[in-house]
Amino acid sequence: MPGGRLTHEDRRRIAAWLAGGLGYAEIGRRLGRPTSTISREVARNGAPADYLADHAQQAAGHRARRRKPARTAEPATDGQPTEVVRGFVGRFASLLAATGLPRMTARVFVCLLTADTGGLTAADLVRRLQVSPASVSKSVGYLEAMELVVRQPDPGRRRERYVIDDDVWLRAWQADTGAHGEIATAAQQGIEIFGPDTTAGARLSKMGQFFARLSEQMSGSTLTETAVYDALTVLAALVHTGRPLTLDTLATALGWPRDRATAALDAIQHQPAIADPLALQTTGPETYTFTARPDRLSPAQRDALQK
Missing domain, CATH: 1.10.10 (Arc Repressor Mutant, subunit A)
Structure with missing residues (x-):
């Protein structure tokens, strides 16, 4: 021709x-x-x-x-064929999309999750996913806002690489914990506006209790195993005696230094989920006991139990 x-x-x-x-x-x-x-x-x-x-x-x-340029093969994971990797990315992305993550964002996230430690460029993502650059850009922006992806310079080049680093899960956990606490606080404000006896107030009360407990339980994971053990020991001591104890009495009975007993009580006060379904109560100067956690029982349930 x-x-x-x-x-x-x-x-x-x-x-x-x-x-x-x-x-x-x-x-x-x-x-x-x-x-x-x-x-x-x-x-x-x-x-x-x-x-x-x-x-x-x-x-x-x-x-x-x-x-003719050599065709660049997409890296495989653990020696598996590219088709298997693509299938895994698709299935995993579908699971994430079912939790509310946008479908394209989920695909980009899993693609980065299964990439080498050096991450991928926007061009790499476009090639692997066979989508438009605009779709990749929007998805990366979404993931950056959630702090799931970080940008790193591509050595020797003017472009950037997108990476999922080792701290991503801790950041996601902390972000969720903070968000749950904010929701609980907002729900409490709503109760004050609508009133606890209204339908809206009752719904907000249940919502606030749920997210407050969830936030407490997630935050509690930051305590060391020793701190949790000491807190549970203090709980056992107060439940065993069945009466309020002063800090000094508690420390002496347990054979602990005073600051260790103080640290255990502080842990319970800052992370109430440790003692759930009980709540630490202060009855006097440095005097403590435990009571049933008030949000575990509704007013009707408490009234019925007292009859």
């Missing part, structure tokens, strides 16, 4: 016409090619008298293979 690459048949004709004494311009006219195409073809493969069609075809094929 005029303007395309020379075929093996074209080269046979060139060889025959050169042997017949035709010039480059005439050969080009007959093939529908520029004269320069014919002159370069002959120059690459010897003088006009030495031009061989088969040799020229082999040389052209060798040049084409050198010019």
